[in-house]
Every structure is written in structure tokens, then in C-alpha cells.
Amino acid sequence: MLKVAGLNVRYGKSHVVFDLDLTVESGQMLALLGRNGAGKTTSLMGILGLLPGAQGRVAIDGADVSRWPAHRRAQSGLAYVPSGARCFPNLTVAENLEIAARRRAGSNGSSSTSSRGTSWTKERVYELFPKLGELQANMAGGLSGGERQMLAVGRALMSNPKVILMDEPTEGLAPVIVQSIGRLVLELKQTGVGILLAEQNHQMALKVADRAAFMEKGRIVDEMPAARAINSEVLHRILGV
Amino acid sequence: MxxxxxxxxxxxxxxxxxxxxxxxxxxxxxxxxxxxxxxxxxxxxxxxxxxxxxxxxxxxxxxxxxxxxxxxxxxxxxxxxxxxxxxxxxxxxxxxxxxxxxxxxxxxxxxxxxxxxxxxxxxxxxxxxxxxxxxxxxxxxxxxxxxxxxxxxxxxxxxxxxxxxxxxxxxxxxxxxxxxxxxxxxxxxxxxxxxxxxxxxxxxxxxxxxxxxxxxxxxxxxxxxxxxxxxxxxxxxxxxxxxxxxxxxxxxWTQNAQPVVVALLGGTGSFLGPAIGAFIYTVLQNTLSKNYANQFDIILGAIVLVVVLIVPGGFASLPQFLTNLRNRFRREEEPARIESTGEAMREADLARVVQVQAVQAADTPVERGEPLLVIQDLSKSFGGLRAVQNVDLTVHAGDRHAIIGPNGAGKSTLFNLISGRLKPDSGKVLFGGRDITGKPPHLIAKAGIGRAFQITMIFPKLTVLQNLQYAMLAHRGYTTRPFGFANRMFRAEAMELIEAVGLGRYAALPAGQLGHGDQRAIELAISLALGSRLVLLDEPTAGMSQYETQKAMELVRQVAAEKGLTLLFCEHDMEVVFGTARTVTVMYLGRVLTQGTPEEIRRNPEVRKIYLGELEEIA
Amino acid sequence: MGGLSNAAYLFIVAVGLSLVFGALRVINMAHGSLYMIAAFVTVVVANRLGLALGFWVGLLAAVIVTGAVGVLIEIVVLRRVYREEHLIQLLGTYAVTLIVAGAVRIIFGSNYRTMSPPQLFSGSLSLAGYRYSVYSLFMIGAAIMIAVGVNLMLYRTALGRNIRAAVSDSELLSASGVNVARLFTTVFAIGAGLAALGGVIVAPSQAVGTSMDSDVLVLAFAISVIGGLGSIIGSAVGAVLVGEIYSFGLVNPYTNQFALAFVFIIMTAVLTIRPWGLFGRAEQ
Structure with missing residues (x-):
């Protein structure tokens, strides 16, 4: 679904991400684990096409998008849930959702992606998060952390993506909300969406992920099934647990 | 730039x-x-x-x-x-x-x-x-x-x-x-x-x-x-x-075009650059404006555009610019430079840091064990979000005091309130008995509260040495002096500290070119060099490897013990917290939940629930 | 009344400046230059085609020419400076003002030019015992229409929604599938169009000359800074304030030499108390 090969990111003279290779299958989730400053966010932004200093191959559903600007990658099925549940604070909740609204990209409708055929609309997002429906005319800037996180996920869904890139969606949220995000992510996987999750919170991540990749100093140092990662030496070493 | x-x-x-x-x-x-x-x-x-x-x-x-x-x-x-x-x-x-x-x-x-x-x-x-x-x-x-x-x-x-x-x-x-x-x-x-x-x-x-x-x-x-x-x-x-x-x-106001163009033309990064620019400008003006008065404006504009968009250093950087251009055409790599790997901490010599003269807490009339920082009923809201609510906190002189809590608990806001970056809505902050509530950051720094930031905050285009020298100059009140060569002052002290924290090789490099971990080390060194009585560390080891983390905290611990520094830090890494702190305060949703020794906190069931074992029963 | 008709064209120019700043975070020093280009194009076309049609053809020509120049400026200069500090943006667009000023003198010459108002709006009108020039009323009407139009565009269209989104987070916007580069060009073109409308509307009421770029720029800055950069309401309030203060100063024989000074004193006073303007938001 998403295939990244040899991604390198440089900021000016400093090299931040080195030869990143990763694959996210449809309906699967890859957790990208590492400390602050390991290069997780930079990797996501590089894949999304948001960094001019990124080089390497990125393919979505087999189509090479390496030379495409960010908005075309988004249109072809990549969605982003940024860290801190960033949203457009001066727009209403409804506008935040509308802005990403897009019909299902690549209408070839391969069986795996259209297992739950109907596409996402504002109404379906409100069904999923009734709270957002109540707040639809409110400015997003006034939402609580948890509500903003729902909005960020809802906005990503509105583009009917093939792959969602999530950057620390549990950061700063109360445990109850973290759990509901965990459940949501599991549900999303069921619909055939691929998920790339960058996290420091390995407990949540490893419970819902299929595979885990460990990042240190801009490189992926190890990759393995999530179940095995929970007790791995590399988890202990990198995240210090 | x-x-x-x-x-x-x-x-x-x-x-x-x-x-x-x-x-x-x-x-x-x-x-x-x-x-x-x-x-x-x-x-x-x-x-x-x-x-x-x-x-x-x-x-x-x-x-x-x-x-x-x-x-x-x-x-x-x-x-x-x-x-x-x-x-x-x-x-x-x-x-x-x-x-x-x-x-x-x-x-x-x-x-x-x-x-x-x-x-x-x-x-x-x-x-x-x-x-x-x-x-x-x-x-x-x-x-x-x-x-x-x-x-x-x-x-x-x-x-x-x-x-x-x-x-x-x-x-x-x-x-x-x-x-x-x-x-x-x-x-x-x-x-x-x-x-x-x-x-x-x-x-x-x-x-x-x-x-x-x-x-x-x-x-x-x-x-x-x-x-x-x-x-x-x-x-x-x-x-x-x-x-x-x-x-x-x-x-x-359009007359300002002259000094602007001349400064850009000659190069704003060098002292005499604009003087050379002035001669070029005068010659240009006299050869062109006689016959092409209107075109002259266009040429001026074009010069400013070219300098701003293409050659940001002006005439003074022309030699360097040409070299870069040549290298690009020949597809040559840049000449070998010292690569900073971001692992300076591995080479840090802890015993030596403690010896460094510059790292010395200023005298305050507060005895060890007495309250040094007293926070009373402090609150701060952003719009509807109550980031810090009615917080009471006392930090004792000589203590190593950690604040923990999930993200969004209000730790960074609290630090910003103490250091003066934010003004509280209500409440008081007393330091060494003095009311410092709402004082501007530079005065709080002068009063003896140093700070290392969560995001790396250094002077990127100054050299590592200058970063430390200037911090020492500023903190000791020399920066009001309009004479003397700043780069020659505190050179030895700054160099001593740089070498002690393992950055000696990079002293002459612009700090912004160093790796992430090394920049954190500079950050830490700056906050130590300020001679502060109380040092606020906001996730000091974020982005460091486990080994570096241990070493950095060991350093902090030793300096604090030897030099009589008081530490107030927040950190996500529980090992760091329990290994370093003597007092731990837990914050949750803007409030102080509880406070105690590391052992008490570790055993507190409420803390375990919201923070330490928060995710046990997911999915 | 003189105050309000001044406020009218100043508002049209200032709202363009403010819109561009709001979305692109760039102060466009060349905004006055775009206004000047439009005024010259209008005068030249109008004087050639005569009273009946000249103004309207001039308007069309001015908006097209200015819009095209605006797009060119955005692509050649602004795109390269969005990520830079304010310093570079100020100097880069300042360079454009120098280039345009020279080009206008070469193309149109340094003489002042005048034109008459279009036939439709010539003459004057009695209302409640006072006589008003019809063209002044037209200017005020046009400004109100533009204010309403800009507001509708911003709050009732997808384009406006995207512009407002770009104000807060252009990176997230492009990750949401919106072509931000094209959006920015569009916004800048709209800003240029507003500068052009200001230039067109002012052409029959003032002599058109080569210093009008910096004259209007300074006033437009004063207005958008008083009102708060990026705020439409702020631009309107600022324009009325500046327009009225200016004409009030002119009317009084003791103060008419310092009419302009009053404007800057007010601007300085507002910025001293609220550095981000009356309706603006404090920058972090």
C-alpha cells in the first residue's frame, strides 16, 4: 500500500533521516518507535512530501509519487494526523472536515480497499464521534485536547485515504481517550486502511500494531512483528524500559 | 539568513x-x-x-x-x-x-x-x-x-x-x-x-x-x-x-533605499562590506544615472533582489559564493569537515566539569534545606484551557526536585511561569524570599534562575565557544560594555567547560551544525555556565540515547551536589526521574496531584493509575 | 464627505494588503506599485477611448494587467521568501517597488496625468441641503460592495475557507490535499486585483503621478496597522479613521500642513498601546 525506499532527509547541512525503508500493507499497522529527536516526525513529513530536503522513493498503491508535491500525495490516498492534534483553529469543526473531503482516490476499487465500500462523509464522521457533531459549528481552536484529536482523525478519514500517517496521537491525552483511540485504530484497520504510527508510547502502539520498526538517530535499526517487540532487547535499549 | x-x-x-x-x-x-x-x-x-x-x-x-x-x-x-x-x-x-x-x-x-x-x-x-x-x-x-x-x-x-x-x-x-x-x-x-x-x-x-x-x-x-x-x-x-x-x-522614506542597497551590496555580515558597497554604488550611480536615470531604479531593485534571493552575503561573500558555485558545477563534495555525531556526552569528563570555575552558584542568603523557590496558588489559562490551576509548590535549596505528569499536565507552562516567559493570571512566585511574579525573563535569569529548554535553544550561527562565552558575558553583566573584544573574554573558562562536556573538538564550529545530542549538551552547558542558584531543566535528556542520558544526569547530579545548585526538572523517562530526584511532584490536568520521595510516588496507587501504569488494560 | 471618499479608496487598497498579509504572512511593499500601475493604465486607456466607455475599459485593462504583474511577482519573488524571516520579505518586495517605479517612469513618463469621471457618475447631487459629487458617492458605494464581496468570498466559499486555513497552518493544508502554491498565487492575484481597483477608482479623482505608489503605501500601512493586519473589519475602521482625520486636518487652516502628520501620530499612538492594531491578533 505504502512503500518507502531509501528516504533521506536533510535540513540545510544536517542529515536527519538516513536510508529509511518501510512498507505499510493495507489493513495493517506499522508502529515507528523511537525517542524524541530520533527522526520519526521528520520521516513522516518526508513521506508526506512536506520537506523540500527529502530524497528517496515513495510509492502509494504501486504508483511512484516521489516527485509529487504534498497535495498530490494527499489526493492519491495519503492522510496525516499530525502531532499535538493540529487542526485549523480559526475554522469551524465542520469546515475542518470539509477541507479534506475527497472522493475515494484511485477508483480502481481493489477488493482490499473497498471491503467496506461506503466512503467517509461528514455525517459518518459525526456518527463515529457524536461529540464532533454537537460541536460542528464551533471553532476548532476552542476544543479540548481529546476533541481535537477526534477532529484530526476525522479530517484524515474525510479524504478516504489508503494510508494514514499518525504522529503521536496519544500525546497529552487522558488514559480513557488513549484507549478509545486504540480501539478506533483497530476499527480503521478493519476497513482496509493502512496505518503508519509514530509513537513514544510503545505500550499503546504495540498493542494495536502488526509490526514495529525502531528508530534511532535517523535510522531504522530493527523491525519485527509487534508481538515479539514487546519483550525485545531493542525496545528495552531504545526506549529505556 | x-x-x-x-x-x-x-x-x-x-x-x-x-x-x-x-x-x-x-x-x-x-x-x-x-x-x-x-x-x-x-x-x-x-x-x-x-x-x-x-x-x-x-x-x-x-x-x-x-x-x-x-x-x-x-x-x-x-x-x-x-x-x-x-x-x-x-x-x-x-x-x-x-x-x-x-x-x-x-x-x-x-x-x-x-x-x-x-x-x-x-x-x-x-x-x-x-x-x-x-x-x-x-x-x-x-x-x-x-x-x-x-x-x-x-x-x-x-x-x-x-x-x-x-x-x-x-x-x-x-x-x-x-x-x-x-x-x-x-x-x-x-x-x-x-x-x-x-x-x-x-x-x-x-x-x-x-x-x-x-x-x-x-x-x-x-x-x-x-x-x-x-x-x-x-x-x-x-x-x-x-x-x-x-x-x-x-x-x-524611499531614501532608505540607499543605505539598504549599499549594505546589501557590500554584505551585511561584514563590518567594512557596506563601505565597499558604497564605492561600488557611487560609481554605478554616476555612470548610469546620467544617461539612464529611470533605469537606475530598476538596476537598484534588481541588485537588492539578486542579493536577497541569491547571494545573501553581498559583495563580501562573493569569494565564498563563487567557491560554492564551482563546487556545485564540478559536483565536488564540500571539503571534509569535522562531523558532529551528536554524542559528545560520551566523552564528557564529569570530574572536570565539577572543577570548572565558571560553574558556580551565586550566593544567596538561603541555607541548604530552606525554601528557595516558593510558588503560591499559581494559575494560568489560555482561552478556555486552564493550563495551571492553583499550584502550590516549594523547592528547597540543594534539592533535586522532579515534576512528572502526562503531557499536557502543565509542566512546561509552570516552567514558563517561573522563568518569566509567561505572566501568571494569579498567584505568587517567590525566589530566595523575593517576589519575582511576572518579572521579565532577563531579570529572573539575573536573579539566579537558569534554564534549559525542552526544544533546543542555542545561538545557531555563533560558534560553540561563542555560545558559552556570550552566556557568561551576559550573565555577569559585561554586555553593557561597548569596548573590549568579546571573543577574547572568558575564553579560557568557556573552553574549559566545553572540553569538560566533551565538545572540545567542535569549539570553532557554528553550534547549529552540530548533531542533536551535541546541541542538547551545549544547552546544558549554557544553563550550567550561568552561575544560577536554581536550574530549570525541561526534559534535559530528550533525544539522547540511554547511555548519554545516564551520563548527562550523572553530570547534573554531581554539579548540583558539589556546587550547591538546586535543580527543578521535568522528565518523561522514569528511570531518570527516580535515579536523580530526591523530591517528586506529580501534576495532572494543571494541578498538583501529590508530592513525595521517589519511593512514596512509586507506591502511590493514584499515580500508578494515571501515569505509570496508565495503559495496562487497553484493547 | 471628502473624508469618506478618501476612506473608500484607501480601504480598497488596504484590504488587499491586509488580505495578502493575513494569508501569506508577507507584507507586500509592492502593493502601492500595483495600485500605481492600475491608475496609469486606467488614465491612458480612458483618455484614449473617451468619457462614455473609457473608464470601464480602463478598469478591465487595469485589473488584467495588474493581476498579471501580481502573479509574476508572486512566482518570481514571493515564493522564494515565504519561509524566510520578515527582513528578507521586506527587502525582497521593496526591491520590486524600485523596479516597478523605474519601469512606470520609462513606460508612462514622469508627468502627472488626469482624467474625468465616467459620464455615468459625473456632476453633483444635492442631498439634505449639501452638494455631493456623484463620483464620491460612487467611490463609497464601490468600497462597500468590495467589503461585502471580500467578506462573502472569505466566509462563504471553499476558496475563502482554504485561505483562512492557510492563515493558521499552510503545511497542514497541503497535507490535506490543497495545492497551497496555487492558493497563494490566487490570493496574491486577488490582493493585486484589489490594489488595482483602488488605483482605477482613484484615477478620476486625483492626478496620477509617479509618487503615488509610496504615498498610498504609507497610508495603507497606517490603515491596516491601525486596524490590525489581516483583519477586514480592521481595514474598514482604519480607513474611515485615517480618511476622516486626514480631511479634518486639511479643512482647518491651522493644521492643514500637518494633516498627514495627524495620521502618523494616530498610528503611532495605536501601535504603542496595541502593537497588533485595534482588531488584529497578537503574534506569538
């Missing part, structure tokens, strides 16, 4: 160019005379005339560059101060028959007074709004010069200023102007290299960091603004002596 880092080889070339330039300036009249003899149909006086106006322009542009290049401020009022200098000479002569040379002596006073008064207003705002305010001030001054006919002569300006006979010929006038300009340049040069100049560089590089090392940013900006207008007024006074007139258009 107007200034570029220049290596030592470039520095030697630049001194060479500067020496050549000074010699050339001294030899203009004889050279012009020679030229005149070889070409009898050309008057040598014209060349001397041009050189004189170039000299004045150079002074004006270099004074502009004090703001633009050294402090990163764009002003649109600089022409007004130039005009004020000219009017000072002109009006005093016309109304009170004051000889022009005495008038010239009064120009710096006039420039400084008007600059100070208007600067006080303009610096109410920062950056963009500052620039727009200077534009308003500039037009206000222009309107006065243009419309207050009774005093200024209005549209006509002041004409017929007579100068002493000794100066009436071109060559002596040239040497007189060159002498005054030279004197001013020496004064400005000394200032830019002084601790005061170092403070300006720190502000340009990182305002926030500059505040936290104890620099009163607004004060320094006002000082440099006043200085720049003082020298601009001298340049304007020289213009009035030279041209024997002053007119209102001199003050019009």
Missing part, C-alpha cells in the same frame, strides 16, 4: 581586503590627480567629489548595518536621522550663524536625542510591526521638515551654507570627511566587537535564549537604534558640510 558563517581562512582574506580598502581611501586624491594629468580633458576634482560622497554614504550605510546586520532590525526611518543631521548643521548656521564645524559637533547629540525618543516608540513593537512603526515615524519627521515652513524653510530646505576656507578645496574637504568617517568607523568597529556587540548577536540569533541568559532585549535594541541614528546624523551633517545644503526629500 543574511549573515553567513565565515571560516578563519576567509577572515584573513577579509582583513586583506579591508587593509587594501583603507589604503585606497587614503590615496584617492593623489590617484585622482594622476588620472587627471593623464587625461587632460577630465577634471580630477570630479573623482575626488565622488569619493567624498562615497565616504559619507559608507558611514550612513555602516550605521544602518549596525541594526540590519548586527541586530537583525529593518528600519525605514534611517534616512530621517541622516536628514536631521544635515538640518542640524544647516539650521544652526542659517539662524544662529553657528560655524558648520561646531554644528557638526552637535549632530550626534541631535541624532541621539531624536533616535532615542522615536526608538522608544518604535520598539514598543517587534520585528515586522517595528519596521512599520519606523515607517510612520519617518513620514512624521518628513512631514515636519516639509511643512513647518517657519522653522525648516519647507520645500526649499536650507541653502548657501558656507564652510571654512581651509575646506573649500576638494582635496582637504575629502581628507576632512575621510577623517571624520574613519573615526566613526573605528568607534563602531570597537562597539561591534565588544560584549555589547556580542549581546546584539545573541539577540539576532535567538531572542528567547538571549532573554534567558539575562539580556534585556528591548534595552539593547533601543541602544543600537539610538547609536545607529547618532552615526546617521553625523553622516547627514557631513553631507550638509559637503553639499552645503539640506532639503526635506532627504528624509523621505
Amino acid at each position: 543574511i549573515t553567513r558563517y565565515l571560516g578563519p581562512a576567509d577572515a584573513r582574506i577579509r582583513w586583506g581586503i579591508a587593509a587594501f580598502f583603507i589604503l585606497f581611501a587614503a590615496a584617492v586624491p593623489p590617484l585622482a590627480g594622476l588620472y587627471g594629468q593623464l587625461n587632460p580633458d577630465i577634471s580630477s576634482r570630479f573623482e575626488i567629489y565622488l569619493a567624498t560622497s562615497a565616504m559619507i554614504l559608507a558611514l550612513w550605510a555602516i550605521s544602518y548595518n549596525l541594526m540590519l546586520g548586527y541586530a537583525g532590525m529593518v528600519s525605514f526611518a534611517h534616512a530621517a536621522y541622516f536628514g536631521i543631521g544635515a538640518y542640524t548643521v544647516g539650521l544652526l548656521f542659517q539662524r544662529y550663524h553657528l560655524p558648520v564645524l561646531e554644528g557638526l559637533l552637535l549632530t550626534p547629540i541631535a541624532g541621539a536625542l531624536v533616535g532615542l525618543a522615536t526608538g522608544l516608540v518604535a520598539l514598543r513593537a517587534v520585528r515586522l510591526y517595528f519596521s512599520l512603526l519606523t515607517l510612520a515615524i519617518s513620514q512624521l519627521l518628513f512631514t515636519i521638515a516639509f511643512n513647518w515652513v517657519a522653522v525648516t524653510g519647507g520645500d526649499n530646505g536650507v541653502h548657501g551654507i558656507t564652510i571654512p576656507d581651509q575646506l573649500s578645496d576638494y582635496t582637504p574637504l575629502y581628507y576632512f570627511v575621510a577623517g571624520v568617517v574613519g573615526l566613526c568607523l573605528i568607534v563602531m568597529f570597537v562597539i561591534t566587537r565588544s560584549p555589547f556587540g556580542a549581546a546584539l548577536a545573541a539577540i539576532r540569533e535567538n531572542r528567547e535564549r538571549a532573554r534567558s541568559i539575562g539580556i534585556n532585549v528591548k534595552m539593547y535594541e533601543l541602544a543600537v537604534y539610538t547609536l545607529a541614528s547618532t552615526f546617521a546624523a553625523i553622516a547627514g551633517g557631513l553631507f550638509a558640510v559637503f553639499q552645503q545644503e539640506a532639503y526635506p526629500e532627504m528624509l523621505y
Whole structure:
């Protein structure tokens, strides 16, 4: 679904991400684990096409998008849930959702992606998060952390993506909300969406992920099934647990 | 990013160019005379005339560059101060028959007074709004010069200023102007290299960091603004002596194009760059504006565009630019540089850091174990979000006090309230018995609270050594000094500390080029170098490997123990917290949940629930 | 009344400046230059085609020419400076003002030019015992229509929604599938169009000359800074304030020399108390 090969990111003279290779299958989730400053966010932004200093191959559903600007990658099925549940604070909740609204990209409708055929609309997002429906005319800037996180996920869904890139969606949220995000992510996987999750919170991540990749100093140092990662030496070493 | 880092080889070339330039300036009249003899149909006086106006322009542009290049401020009022200098000479002569040379002596006073008064207003705002305010001030001054006919002569300006006979010929006038300009340049040069100049560089590089090392940013900006207008007024006074007139258009805001273009053309990153720019500009203007007056504006615009978009260093960086270009065409790699791997901490010598003299807590009248920092009922909201609610917290002298809590618990906000970056809505912060609630960051830094930030906050284009030197200068109050060479001060102490934390090899590199972990190490070193009694560390080891983390915390622990520092830190890594802290406070949703020894906290069921084992039962 | 008709064209120019700043975070020093280009194009076209049609054809020509120049400026200069500090943006667009000023003098010459108002709006009108020039009323009407139009565009269209989104987070916007580069060009073109409308509307009421770029720029800055950069309401309030203060100063024989000075004193006073303007938001 998403295939990244040899991604390198440089900021000016400093090299931040080195030869990143990763694959996210449809309906699967890859957790990208590492400390602050390991290069997780930079990797996501590089894949999304948001960094001019990124080089390497990125393919979505087999189509090479390496030379495409960010908005075309988004249109072809990549969605982003940024860290801190960033949203457009001066727009209403409804506008935040509308802005990403897009019909299902690549209408070839391969069986795996259209297992739950109907596409996402504002109404379906409100069904999923009734709270957002109540707040639809409110400015997003006034939402609580948890509500903003729902909005960020809802906005990503509105583009009917093939792959969602999530950057620390549990950061700063109360445990109850973290759990509901965990459940949501599991549900999303069921619909055939691929998920790339960058996290420091390995407990949540490893419970819902299929595979885990460990990042240190801009490189992926190890990759393995999530179940095995929970007790791995590399988890202990990198995240210090 | 107007200034570029220049290596030592470039520095030697630049001194060479500067020496050549000074010699050339001294030899203009004889050279012009020679030229005149070889070409009898050309008057040598014209060349001397041009050189004189170039000299004045150079002074004006270099004074502009004090703001633009050294402090990163764009002003649109600089022409007004130039005009004020000219009017000072002109009006005093016309109304009170004051000889022009005495008038010239009064120009710096006039420039400084008007600059100070208007600067006080303009610096109410920062950056963009500052620039727009200077534009308003500039037009206000222009309107006065243009419309207050009774005093200024209005549209006509002041004409017929007579100068002493000794100066009436071109060559002596040239040497007189060159002498005054030279004197001013020496004064400005000394200032830019002084601790005061170092403070300006720190502000340009990182305002926030500059505040936290104890620099009163607004004060320094006002000082440099006043200085720049003082020298601009001298340049304007020289213009009035030279041209024997002053007119209102001199003050019009579009006139600022001249110093801006000249400074950019010559290079804002070097002291004499604008002087060279002034000579190029004058030659260009005289060859082009005679026949192509309208095209001249277009050429000026094109020069500014090219410099801004393509060669940000101006003429002074041309050699470097060409080298880079050549390398790019030949597809050569950049010459081998020392690569910073971001692992300096591995080489840190803890025993040595503790020995470093510079790391010394200031004396405060608080005994070990007594309350040093007392926070009472502190609250802060952002819109509807209550980030910190009714927090009470006491940090005892000599303690290592950790604050933990999930993200969004209010830890960073609390730190920002203590360090003065944010003002609380209500409540009190007492430090060593003194009320520091809502005080500006530089005063809190001076009072003895140092800080390392969560995101790396260093001065990226200054060298590692300068980062430490300037922090020491600022904290010990040397930065008000406009003389002495800042780069030679605290060199040994700074170097000692740099070597002790394992950064010795990188001392001469711009700090921004170092790896993430090494930048964290600089950050830590800066906060230790400030001689603070209380050090706030906001996730000090974020982004460090486990080994480096241990080492960094060991360092912090030792320094604290040996030097009597008090630590207040927040950290996500529980191992770090329980390994370092003696007191732990838990925050949750903006409130203090509980406080105790690490053991008590570890056993507290409530804490376990919300924080330590928060995710046990997911999915 | 003179105050309000001044406020009208100043508002049209200032709202363009403010819109561009709001979305692109760039102060466009060349905004006055775009206004000047439009005024010259209008005068030249109008004087050639005569009273009946000249103004309207001139309007069309001016908006097209200015819009095209605006797009060119955005692509050549602004795109390269969005990520830079304010300093670079100020100097880059300042360079454009120098280039345009030279080009206008070469193309149109340095003489002042005048034109008459279009036939439809010539003459004057009695209302409640006072006589008003019809063209002044037209200017005020046009400004109100533009204010309403800009507001509708911003709050009732997808384009406006995207512009508002770009104000807060252009990176997230492009990750949401919106072509931000094209959006920015569009916004700048709209800003240029507003500068052009200001220039067109002012052409029959003032002499058109080569210093009008910096004259209007300074006033437009004063207005948008008083009102708060990026705020439409702020631009309107600022324009009325500046327009009225200016004409009030002119009417009084003791103060008419300093009419302009009053404007800057007010601007300085507002910025001293609220550095981000009356309706603006404090920058972080």
C-alpha cells in the first residue's frame, strides 16, 4: 500500500533521516518507535512530501509519487494526523472536515480497499464521534485536547485515504481517550486502511500494531512483528524500559 | 539568513581586503590627480567629489548595518536621522550663524536625542510591526521638515551654507570627511566587537535564549537604534558640510533605499562590506544615472533582489559564493569537515566539569534545606484551557526536585511561569524570599534562575565557544560594555567547560551544525555556565540515547551536589526521574496531584493509575 | 464627505494588503506599485477611448494587467521568501517597488496625468441641503460592495475557507490535499486585483503621478496597522479613521500642513498601546 525506499532527509547541512525503508500493507499497522529527536516526525513529513530536503522513493498503491508535491500525495490516498492534534483553529469543526473531503482516490476499487465500500462523509464522521457533531459549528481552536484529536482523525478519514500517517496521537491525552483511540485504530484497520504510527508510547502502539520498526538517530535499526517487540532487547535499549 | 558563517581562512582574506580598502581611501586624491594629468580633458576634482560622497554614504550605510546586520532590525526611518543631521548643521548656521564645524559637533547629540525618543516608540513593537512603526515615524519627521515652513524653510530646505576656507578645496574637504568617517568607523568597529556587540548577536540569533541568559532585549535594541541614528546624523551633517545644503526629500522614506542597497551590496555580515558597497554604488550611480536615470531604479531593485534571493552575503561573500558555485558545477563534495555525531556526552569528563570555575552558584542568603523557590496558588489559562490551576509548590535549596505528569499536565507552562516567559493570571512566585511574579525573563535569569529548554535553544550561527562565552558575558553583566573584544573574554573558562562536556573538538564550529545530542549538551552547558542558584531543566535528556542520558544526569547530579545548585526538572523517562530526584511532584490536568520521595510516588496507587501504569488494560 | 471618499479608496487598497498579509504572512511593499500601475493604465486607456466607455475599459485593462504583474511577482519573488524571516520579505518586495517605479517612469513618463469621471457618475447631487459629487458617492458605494464581496468570498466559499486555513497552518493544508502554491498565487492575484481597483477608482479623482505608489503605501500601512493586519473589519475602521482625520486636518487652516502628520501620530499612538492594531491578533 505504502512503500518507502531509501528516504533521506536533510535540513540545510544536517542529515536527519538516513536510508529509511518501510512498507505499510493495507489493513495493517506499522508502529515507528523511537525517542524524541530520533527522526520519526521528520520521516513522516518526508513521506508526506512536506520537506523540500527529502530524497528517496515513495510509492502509494504501486504508483511512484516521489516527485509529487504534498497535495498530490494527499489526493492519491495519503492522510496525516499530525502531532499535538493540529487542526485549523480559526475554522469551524465542520469546515475542518470539509477541507479534506475527497472522493475515494484511485477508483480502481481493489477488493482490499473497498471491503467496506461506503466512503467517509461528514455525517459518518459525526456518527463515529457524536461529540464532533454537537460541536460542528464551533471553532476548532476552542476544543479540548481529546476533541481535537477526534477532529484530526476525522479530517484524515474525510479524504478516504489508503494510508494514514499518525504522529503521536496519544500525546497529552487522558488514559480513557488513549484507549478509545486504540480501539478506533483497530476499527480503521478493519476497513482496509493502512496505518503508519509514530509513537513514544510503545505500550499503546504495540498493542494495536502488526509490526514495529525502531528508530534511532535517523535510522531504522530493527523491525519485527509487534508481538515479539514487546519483550525485545531493542525496545528495552531504545526506549529505556 | 543574511549573515553567513565565515571560516578563519576567509577572515584573513577579509582583513586583506579591508587593509587594501583603507589604503585606497587614503590615496584617492593623489590617484585622482594622476588620472587627471593623464587625461587632460577630465577634471580630477570630479573623482575626488565622488569619493567624498562615497565616504559619507559608507558611514550612513555602516550605521544602518549596525541594526540590519548586527541586530537583525529593518528600519525605514534611517534616512530621517541622516536628514536631521544635515538640518542640524544647516539650521544652526542659517539662524544662529553657528560655524558648520561646531554644528557638526552637535549632530550626534541631535541624532541621539531624536533616535532615542522615536526608538522608544518604535520598539514598543517587534520585528515586522517595528519596521512599520519606523515607517510612520519617518513620514512624521518628513512631514515636519516639509511643512513647518517657519522653522525648516519647507520645500526649499536650507541653502548657501558656507564652510571654512581651509575646506573649500576638494582635496582637504575629502581628507576632512575621510577623517571624520574613519573615526566613526573605528568607534563602531570597537562597539561591534565588544560584549555589547556580542549581546546584539545573541539577540539576532535567538531572542528567547538571549532573554534567558539575562539580556534585556528591548534595552539593547533601543541602544543600537539610538547609536545607529547618532552615526546617521553625523553622516547627514557631513553631507550638509559637503553639499552645503539640506532639503526635506532627504528624509523621505524611499531614501532608505540607499543605505539598504549599499549594505546589501557590500554584505551585511561584514563590518567594512557596506563601505565597499558604497564605492561600488557611487560609481554605478554616476555612470548610469546620467544617461539612464529611470533605469537606475530598476538596476537598484534588481541588485537588492539578486542579493536577497541569491547571494545573501553581498559583495563580501562573493569569494565564498563563487567557491560554492564551482563546487556545485564540478559536483565536488564540500571539503571534509569535522562531523558532529551528536554524542559528545560520551566523552564528557564529569570530574572536570565539577572543577570548572565558571560553574558556580551565586550566593544567596538561603541555607541548604530552606525554601528557595516558593510558588503560591499559581494559575494560568489560555482561552478556555486552564493550563495551571492553583499550584502550590516549594523547592528547597540543594534539592533535586522532579515534576512528572502526562503531557499536557502543565509542566512546561509552570516552567514558563517561573522563568518569566509567561505572566501568571494569579498567584505568587517567590525566589530566595523575593517576589519575582511576572518579572521579565532577563531579570529572573539575573536573579539566579537558569534554564534549559525542552526544544533546543542555542545561538545557531555563533560558534560553540561563542555560545558559552556570550552566556557568561551576559550573565555577569559585561554586555553593557561597548569596548573590549568579546571573543577574547572568558575564553579560557568557556573552553574549559566545553572540553569538560566533551565538545572540545567542535569549539570553532557554528553550534547549529552540530548533531542533536551535541546541541542538547551545549544547552546544558549554557544553563550550567550561568552561575544560577536554581536550574530549570525541561526534559534535559530528550533525544539522547540511554547511555548519554545516564551520563548527562550523572553530570547534573554531581554539579548540583558539589556546587550547591538546586535543580527543578521535568522528565518523561522514569528511570531518570527516580535515579536523580530526591523530591517528586506529580501534576495532572494543571494541578498538583501529590508530592513525595521517589519511593512514596512509586507506591502511590493514584499515580500508578494515571501515569505509570496508565495503559495496562487497553484493547 | 471628502473624508469618506478618501476612506473608500484607501480601504480598497488596504484590504488587499491586509488580505495578502493575513494569508501569506508577507507584507507586500509592492502593493502601492500595483495600485500605481492600475491608475496609469486606467488614465491612458480612458483618455484614449473617451468619457462614455473609457473608464470601464480602463478598469478591465487595469485589473488584467495588474493581476498579471501580481502573479509574476508572486512566482518570481514571493515564493522564494515565504519561509524566510520578515527582513528578507521586506527587502525582497521593496526591491520590486524600485523596479516597478523605474519601469512606470520609462513606460508612462514622469508627468502627472488626469482624467474625468465616467459620464455615468459625473456632476453633483444635492442631498439634505449639501452638494455631493456623484463620483464620491460612487467611490463609497464601490468600497462597500468590495467589503461585502471580500467578506462573502472569505466566509462563504471553499476558496475563502482554504485561505483562512492557510492563515493558521499552510503545511497542514497541503497535507490535506490543497495545492497551497496555487492558493497563494490566487490570493496574491486577488490582493493585486484589489490594489488595482483602488488605483482605477482613484484615477478620476486625483492626478496620477509617479509618487503615488509610496504615498498610498504609507497610508495603507497606517490603515491596516491601525486596524490590525489581516483583519477586514480592521481595514474598514482604519480607513474611515485615517480618511476622516486626514480631511479634518486639511479643512482647518491651522493644521492643514500637518494633516498627514495627524495620521502618523494616530498610528503611532495605536501601535504603542496595541502593537497588533485595534482588531488584529497578537503574534506569538
